Amino acid sequence: MRHIISMLLENEPGALSRVVGLFSQRNFNIETLNVAPTDDPTLSRLTVTTHGDERIIEQITKHLNRLIDVVKLVDLTEGAHIERELMLVKVKAQGSARDEVKRTADIFRAQIVDVTPSVYTVQITGDATKMDAFLQAVTPLGVLEVARTGVSGIARGDKVLSL
Amino acid sequence: MIARFLKDEGVEYIYGYPGGAALHIYDALFRQDDVKHILVRHEQAATHMADGYARASGKPGVVLVTSGPGATNAVTGIATAYMDSIPMVVLCGQVASHLIGEDAFQETDIVGVTRPIVKHSFSIRHPSDIPTVLKKAFYIASSGRPGPVVIDIPKDMTAPTERYEYVYPRKVKLRSYNPVSRGHTGQIRKAVDLMMSARRPVIFAGGGVITGRASEALTALAHRLNIPVITSLMGLGAFPQNDPQSLGWPGMHGSYESNMAMHHSDLVLGVGVRFDDRVTNNVNRFCPDARIVHIDVDPSSISKTVHADVPIVGAADHVLNEMLNQIGQRTEAQEPLDEWWETINAWRDERRGKLYEPAAAGEPLKPQQVVEAVHRATHGDAYVVTDVGQHQMFAAQYYKFNQPNRWVSSSGLGTMGYGLPAAMGIKLNYPDEHVVLFTGEGSFQMMMQELSTCKQFGIPVKIVNLNNASLGMVRQWQDLNYKSRHAHSYMESLPDFEKLIEAYGFKAITVSTAEQLEPALEEAFRSKDELVFLDIHVDPREHVYPMQVPQGAMCDMLLSKTERT
Ligand SMILES: Cc1ncc(C[n+]2csc(CCOP(=O)(O)OP(=O)(O)O)c2C)c(N)n1
Ligand SMILES: [Mg+2]
Numbered sequence: 001m002r003h004i005i006s007m008l009l010e011n012e013p014g015a016l017s018r019v020v021g022l023f024s025q026r027n028f029n030i031e032t033l034n035v036a037p038t039d040d041p042t043l044s045r046l047t048v049t050t051h052g053d054e055r056i057i058e059q060i061t062k063h064l065n066r067l068i069d070v071v072k073l074v075d076l077t078e079g080a081h082i083e084r085e086l087m088l089v090k091v092k093a094q095g096s097a098r099d100e101v102k103r104t105a106d107i108f109r110a111q112i113v114d115v116t117p118s119v120y121t122v123q124i125t126g127d128a129t130k131m132d133a134f135l136q137a138v139t140p141l142g143v144l145e146v147a148r149t150g151v152s153g154i155a156r157g158d159k160v161l162s163l
Numbered sequence: 164m165i166a167r168f169l170k171d172e173g174v175e176y177i178y179g180y181p182g183g184a185a186l187h188i189y190d191a192l193f194r195q196d197d198v199k200h201i202l203v204r205h206e207q208a209a210t211h212m213a214d215g216y217a218r219a220s221g222k223p224g225v226v227l228v229t230s231g232p233g234a235t236n237a238v239t240g241i242a243t244a245y246m247d248s249i250p251m252v253v254l255c256g257q258v259a260s261h262l263i264g265e266d267a268f269q270e271t272d273i274v275g276v277t278r279p280i281v282k283h284s285f286s287i288r289h290p291s292d293i294p295t296v297l298k299k300a301f302y303i304a305s306s307g308r309p310g311p312v313v314i315d316i317p318k319d320m321t322a323p324t325e326r327y328e329y330v331y332p333r334k335v336k337l338r339s340y341n342p343v344s345r346g347h348t349g350q351i352r353k354a355v356d357l358m359m360s361a362r363r364p365v366i367f368a369g370g371g372v373i374t375g376r377a378s379e380a381l382t383a384l385a386h387r388l389n390i391p392v393i394t395s396l397m398g399l400g401a402f403p404q405n406d407p408q409s410l411g412w413p414g415m416h417g418s419y420e421s422n423m424a425m426h427h428s429d430l431v432l433g434v435g436v437r438f439d440d441r442v443t444n445n446v447n448r449f450c451p452d453a454r455i456v457h458i459d460v461d462p463s464s465i466s467k468t469v470h471a472d473v474p475i476v477g478a479a480d481h482v483l484n485e486m487l488n489q490i491g492q493r494t495e496a497q498e499p500l501d502e503w504w505e506t507i508n509a510w511r512d513e514r515r516g517k518l519y520e521p522a523a524a525g526e527p528l529k530p531q532q533v534v535e536a537v538h539r540a541t542h543g544d545a546y547v548v549t550d551v552g553q554h555q556m557f558a559a560q561y562y563k564f565n566q567p568n569r570w571v572s573s574s575g576l577g578t579m580g581y582g583l584p585a586a587m588g589i590k591l592n593y594p595d596e597h598v599v600l601f602t603g604e605g606s607f608q609m610m611m612q613e614l615s616t617c618k619q620f621g622i623p624v625k626i627v628n629l630n631n632a633s634l635g636m637v638r639q640w641q642d643l644n645y646k647s648r649h650a651h652s653y654m655e656s657l658p659d660f661e662k663l664i665e666a667y668g669f670k671a672i673t674v675s676t677a678e679q680l681e682p683a684l685e686e687a688f689r690s691k692d693e694l695v696f697l698d699i700h701v702d703p704r705e706h707v708y709p710m711q712v713p714q715g716a717m718c719d720m721l722l723s724k725t726e727r728t
Binding site: 010013014017018021025055058059062063065066068069070071072163 | 275282284286337338339462466467
């Protein structure tokens with residue numbers, strides 16, 4: 001099963017490489033990875049999506065928790081949560097395809113954020129399945145470049161991941 | 164600042180080797196007398212010395228090396244300590260901060276290189292951070308599940324021209340590191356339920372019992388419930404082997420009765436063990452009838468290889484005492500174990516007197532009989548250190564340990580060359596004890612330059628070289644799996660060990676027959692302050708048995724060259 005694991009990480013040099021290194025060292029897979037600062041300057045938030053059965057996910061979370069730099073960790077997929085990713089896609093937009101791209105973007109509530117005579121750059125947010133669906137829809141039109149941020153997520157309701 | 168901290172931390176010895184990036188630190192050491200530095204002949208030896216000391220004392224060993232090659236030479240020793248959860252602090256010099264990343268002379272990203280083999284690592288960013296970082300390093304290395312911690316120290320961080328206020332930090336707090344101590348009462352209750360009702364229980368105790376100083380609690384619990392005790396190789400001595408409840412150690416070359424008992428058990432109480440593949444054999448066939456209770460301070464050890472039915476995260480000492488407590492309050496009777504003990508004793512009887520055949524007159528000595536003779540000569544209470552190979556297994560099988568912290572051997576990584584420096588680290592700190600190294604001519608030659616360190620600092624270890632003129636363990640595998648094609652498992656051109664040892668000014672005795680053995684041992688162990696090297700020529704054809712059959716269950720063993728379970 002796919003899991004979204006989010007953690008607060010000491011904002012120290014080397015912390016990120018310890019997390020990433022753990023995955024390769026223990027033969028765990030990383031599908032997406034997203035890291036950014038938080039409101040607390042001493043902490044970053046890191047989110048990974050990974051696949052595995054229950055036993056593997058348990059091992060992943062235990063080993064991550066064992067890292068001294070990991071301050072707190074949550075497997076978001078264990079409860080109700082919001083998952084978001086942002087993607088920028090350059091799509092060929094010439095002739096009749098130009099309208100088709102625009103229409104598809106509208107259907108997905110994506111925005112066209114940059115325009116040239118031959119290319120639209122589309123920005124889309126949502127969960128990973130939405131990204132995949134959009135890509136599938138525009139692939140026949142000619143996708144030139146894809147930039148995805150990787151999944152970020154947060155639990156629904158009052159539950160918070162903080163110190 | 165570093166020297167002052169080490170003194171305040173109570174460090175008596177550090178082991179190391181100087182070089183450019185560490186010279187400010189060496190100068191500071193020169194100008195004080197509290198912390199003594201042992202100059203090794205290779206940085207790997209410094210880490211093994213620290214490791215040996217740590218295993219014998221339970222306290223972290225401290226290493227000091229320079230940047231680049233100094234630090235990379237230490238890598239094998241760091242990995243060795245990591246695999247066996249040994250507390251160690253490794254101070255590495257580094258090129259000056261402004262040069263980092265420029266491929267400067269003797270620059271290596273040692274934090275990067277060691278990342279997968281340390282518990283944690285630090286880089287010093289400001290000289291005033293030194294005391295707190297060091298304190299954190301000692302705390303992390305020695306608490307919870309111990310392990311090595313590397314500290315990278317750029318040269319400018321120790322510049323003698325800059326002065327900073329020094330305060331010894333008595334305590335450090337790490338918001339993201341709080342090793343557990345107390346186990347969950349409810350889980351402990353579940354475990355006790357199982358223990359009271361089990362018909363064929365075994366206790367399986369590992370290195371965690373030794374690190375966690377829980378031998379007493381373990382022994383009390385085992386006696387209270389009359390449960391047979393198996394210790395892992397790392398746990399040798401956690402339960403006295405002269406106790407009738409001791410079944411020895413299990414696994415690839417473990418005792419017949421311990422492998423049989425564990426396989427047929429209905430409850431395994433694992434304490435501070437990690438159920439590694441050298442014990443379980445094929446995990447899918449591991450203990451088919453047993454429920455597993457697993458106590459460990461490190462949650463990530465639990466259910467890693469073998470699923471735990473009752474996981475208990477906590478310090479062994481606390482959990483075992485809490486179990487005793489709860490058992491004391493129980494009113495129900497424990498399931499009787501008489502039948503179980505009958506079965507176990509029958510297994511014991513099956514192999515009694517059949518473990519190996521001592522050499523007949525005129526035949527080469529058997530390594531097993533040498534270990535037994537050393538056990539007698541040292542009254543079974545020496546510190547026993549080994550290298551890696553057949554001799555290591557024979558030492559573990561035939562030396563019997565009644566106390567914790569006496570058996571010192573690289574188990575997880577199996578590092579040849581570990582033995583001599585580890586033995587030195589112990590002897591230096593316990594000068595009034597016998598420290599015996601069982602080594603093989605292969606392993607010994609990986610670190611024999613350290614004889615020079617023994618000479619400089621007067622470190623009189625006793626070296627028993629079980630010389631089979633071959634890489635015996637490799638040869639055994641080749642005999643069994645490669646139709647005796649001995650690819651590079653024998654050693655032509657062995658040195659004349661007697662002359663070699665004498666070149667360093669030490670005593671060497673060559674033993675090649677049974678009659679020579681006892682007198683040589685007597686001479687070797689007469690005093691505790693003379694280094695003696697016994698070059699004992701043993702039968703090169705000998706194999707270590709029992710030996711688990713690959714991919715089988717624990718109970719599938721070869722028992723000799725001709726017998727199989
Ligand atoms: C550094 C290192 N290299 C290789 C090995 C693989 N290995 C395991 S046992 C062994 C042979 C050891 O020979 P020796 O020290 O003479 O011991 P013996 O088995 O003959 O008793 C080898 C090569 C190892 N464990 N460590
Ligand atoms: Mg040998």
